Amino acid sequence: MSHELDLDEDLKLLLTQLKRLHYKLREHTKKKYKRINPFAEDLFDWKEKGAFWGGKNVTVYDSTTISGDVTIGDHTWIGPFCSIDGSGGLKIGRYCSISAGTQILTHDTVKFSLSGGKCEYEYAPVTIGDCCFLGIHSIILKGVKLGKHCLVGANSLVNRSFGDYSIIAGVPAKKIGEVRVEKDDVELIYFNRSDSNKSSR
Amino acid sequence: MSHELDLDEDLKLLLTQLKRLHYKLREHTKKKYKRINPFAEDLFDWKEKGAFWGGKNVTVYDSTTISGDVTIGDHTWIGPFCSIDGSGGLKIGRYCSISAGTQILTHDTVKFSLSGGKCEYEYAPVTIGDCCFLGIHSIILKGVKLGKHCLVGANSLVNRSFGDYSIIAGVPAKKIGEVRVEKDDVELIYFNRSDSNKSSR
Amino acid sequence: MSHELDLDEDLKLLLTQLKRLHYKLREHTKKKYKRINPFAEDLFDWKEKGAFWGGKNVTVYDSTTISGDVTIGDHTWIGPFCSIDGSGGLKIGRYCSISAGTQILTHDTVKFSLSGGKCEYEYAPVTIGDCCFLGIHSIILKGVKLGKHCLVGANSLVNRSFGDYSIIAGVPAKKIGEVRVEKDDVELIYFNRSDSNKSSR
Numbered sequence: 001m002s003h004e005l006d007l008d009e010d011l012k013l014l015l016t017q018l019k020r021l022h023y024k025l026r027e028h029t030k031k032k033y034k035r036i037n038p039f040a041e042d043l044f045d046w047k048e049k050g051a052f053w054g055g056k057n058v059t060v061y062d063s064t065t066i067s068g069d070v071t072i073g074d075h076t077w078i079g080p081f082c083s084i085d086g087s088g089g090l091k092i093g094r095y096c097s098i099s100a101g102t103q104i105l106t107h108d109t110v111k112f113s114l115s116g117g118k119c120e121y122e123y124a125p126v127t128i129g130d131c132c133f134l135g136i137h138s139i140i141l142k143g144v145k146l147g148k149h150c151l152v153g154a155n156s157l158v159n160r161s162f163g164d165y166s167i168i169a170g171v172p173a174k175k176i177g178e179v180r181v182e183k184d185d186v187e188l189i190y191f192n193r194s195d196s197n198k199s200s201r
Numbered sequence: 202m203s204h205e206l207d208l209d210e211d212l213k214l215l216l217t218q219l220k221r222l223h224y225k226l227r228e229h230t231k232k233k234y235k236r237i238n239p240f241a242e243d244l245f246d247w248k249e250k251g252a253f254w255g256g257k258n259v260t261v262y263d264s265t266t267i268s269g270d271v272t273i274g275d276h277t278w279i280g281p282f283c284s285i286d287g288s289g290g291l292k293i294g295r296y297c298s299i300s301a302g303t304q305i306l307t308h309d310t311v312k313f314s315l316s317g318g319k320c321e322y323e324y325a326p327v328t329i330g331d332c333c334f335l336g337i338h339s340i341i342l343k344g345v346k347l348g349k350h351c352l353v354g355a356n357s358l359v360n361r362s363f364g365d366y367s368i369i370a371g372v373p374a375k376k377i378g379e380v381r382v383e384k385d386d387v388e389l390i391y392f393n394r395s396d397s398n399k400s401s402r
Numbered sequence: 403m404s405h406e407l408d409l410d411e412d413l414k415l416l417l418t419q420l421k422r423l424h425y426k427l428r429e430h431t432k433k434k435y436k437r438i439n440p441f442a443e444d445l446f447d448w449k450e451k452g453a454f455w456g457g458k459n460v461t462v463y464d465s466t467t468i469s470g471d472v473t474i475g476d477h478t479w480i481g482p483f484c485s486i487d488g489s490g491g492l493k494i495g496r497y498c499s500i501s502a503g504t505q506i507l508t509h510d511t512v513k514f515s516l517s518g519g520k521c522e523y524e525y526a527p528v529t530i531g532d533c534c535f536l537g538i539h540s541i542i543l544k545g546v547k548l549g550k551h552c553l554v555g556a557n558s559l560v561n562r563s564f565g566d567y568s569i570i571a572g573v574p575a576k577k578i579g580e581v582r583v584e585k586d587d588v589e590l591i592y593f594n595r596s597d598s599n600k601s602s603r
Contacts, residue, residue, distance in 0.1 A: 205430075206426070206427070206430045207426070207430075208423070208426055211419060212419065212422055212423045212426060215419050215420070215423055216423060216427075216445070219423075219445055220445065220446070223445070223446060227454070234469070235469060235470055235471075236467060236468060236469030236470065237451065237454070237455060237462075237467065237468045237469075238467055239442065239464050239465045239466070239467065240442045240445065240446065240464055241442065242467070264465065276519060278511070278515075280485075281467070281483075281485070282483050282503075295518070296515055296518045296519055297515060298511045298512075298514070298515040301485050301505055302483070302503060302505070302539075331518070332515055332516055332517070332518045333515065333516075334511070334512050334515040334516055337505045337507075337541050338503070338505075338539055338541070350516050352512060352516060354559070354573070355505075355541050355543075355559050355573075356539070356541065356557060356559050356573050370573070371573070372573075380516050382516060382517055384520075385517070385520045385521065386513070386517070386520075386521060387512075387513040387516045387517045387521055389512075
């Protein structure tokens with residue numbers, strides 16, 4: 001009995017309408033795009049969000065947070081579940097893919113927590129060059145500078161800087177190969193062609 | 202002063218009602234299930250979402266996206282923060298657990314990004330057999346075929362195929378053991394019983 | 403034609419108002435905090451959510467789920483995209499940072515899934531001491547006990563217990579150093595100062 005949901009008429013109506021709206025938007029998205037989105041991703045527009053922050057043809061999912069001093073280059077795609085933290089200053093280049101769950105941090109609270117709140121937060125800027133692909137759940141820590149055309153493997157933890165055309169992967173990330181960009185093609189050249197180096201994305 | 206939130210009467214009312222609805226639903230969920238959900242997970246029903254996509258007794262959290270050609274077997278559970286991408290074709294078996302944050306991809310934009318938009322997206326189908334357990338944040342890349350009764354360790358990156366009853370883990374994932382399914386029990390047999398091989402989930 | 407979104411007047415109005423509310427809240431958040439949040443994070447208050455569950459000055463993001471028997475110490479911060487599962491019993495200390503995407507589990511469905519639903523769920527309690535920093539996407543499995551002032555590296559999988567002042571990282575996590583807390587400072591002492599051991603956060 002105490003587990004009954006007890007709503008007044010106004011809230012019953014709102015809940016009913018939110019569900020009806022969800023079902024209508026979901027139906028539309030499924031018919032048009034053959035997908036089901038989280039409710040909020042159906043309500044709002046990814047490119048509108050990118051434009052609101054600033055940047056031409058930039059995509060940012062609703063579930064992603066952007067904060068602080070962040071500039072994002074044109075045509076960059078930022079997926080769901082990301083934290084794009086510019087509290088210490090962050091520049092992201094053009095044509096980047098920031099895959100789902102990527103966390104780019106320009107601060108940390110490591111010493112703050114470990115000291116029970118006595119130490120301060122720490123900050124350092126991050127730069128991501130043009131045409132970088134950051135794999136799913138990759139983590140970029142404060143102070144990192146990535147060159148252009150870098151490929152960061154999924155699940156990597158990047159805690160130091162790498163130059164242009166690097167393929168990096170691992171925890172912590174190491175350089176495992178090089179990207180070669182030809183006229184209209186891209187070649188991924190791994191230093192060691194053993195199985196374990198195919199892990200880069 | 203410029204930081205004051207400035208809402209007209211309609212929006213004030215809507216915000217108030219959304220909060221009241223949230224608090225009521227949250228109270229109900231806490232009393233009934235001893236949990237607090239994200240707002241959207243309280244609004245909608247996980248099994249209704251699974252049924253809408255197609256599949257009997259399938260659970261899909263609101264925050265998870267399903268897209269493209271995806272079939273999901275009966276009794277499969279798909280948690281929050283997942284991307285279930287069937288743009289290249291995806292079949293998921295029965296009784297699977299797809300843990301929180303799992304990303305199953307049948308396409309990638311690696312060369313598209315690295316080339317600054319000159320190369321095309323790439324696609325390949327994925328199959329997940331019946332009774333597979335995909336650990337938290339596991340990533341399944343395009344072209345992978347997993348057999349039945351496989352156990353994929355948390356944080357794994359799976360970039361090649363594995364047969365039935367495999368225990369796999371790591372970045373990239375390797376086979377580290379075998380699943381033995383008895384009448385009413387399951388035994389996990391690791392190839393090397395050292396500490397590092399207990400990592401599988 | 404069949405791809406047109408077809409809403410009645412009530413739903414058109416609701417959708418319009420949700421968008422207007424989103425834009426207003428977003429504008430306010432951007433001006434005041436220089437950030438853009440997911441819609442739901444703008445609607446509700448992180449500290450109100452923490453207080454609702456119980457705990458003084460506790461932060462819990464909307465996208466995070468808390469369930470079961472969970473106690474959370476004062477001043478603890480729990481970011482977005484986390485699962486804080488106390489179905490098997492969970493205690494989290496004071497002044498902890500639980501970074502984005504952290505999953506703390508006191509149950510698993512490994513054998514349930516692998517057996518096609520024949521085996522039961524399994525449970526074991528977890529304890530996290532005071533002043534612990536859990537890095538992004540870290541995973542704490544059932545049965546783990548972490549001491550005070552521990553630092554858990556990003557992307558780690560913790561499947562066994564560690565004492566006070568441990569620095570741990572990896573899949574599965576191993577002890578790679580020690581935290582030294584001085585009067586107002588914290589020193590991180592790694593066992594091996596090679597590059598690979600700087601991975602701890």
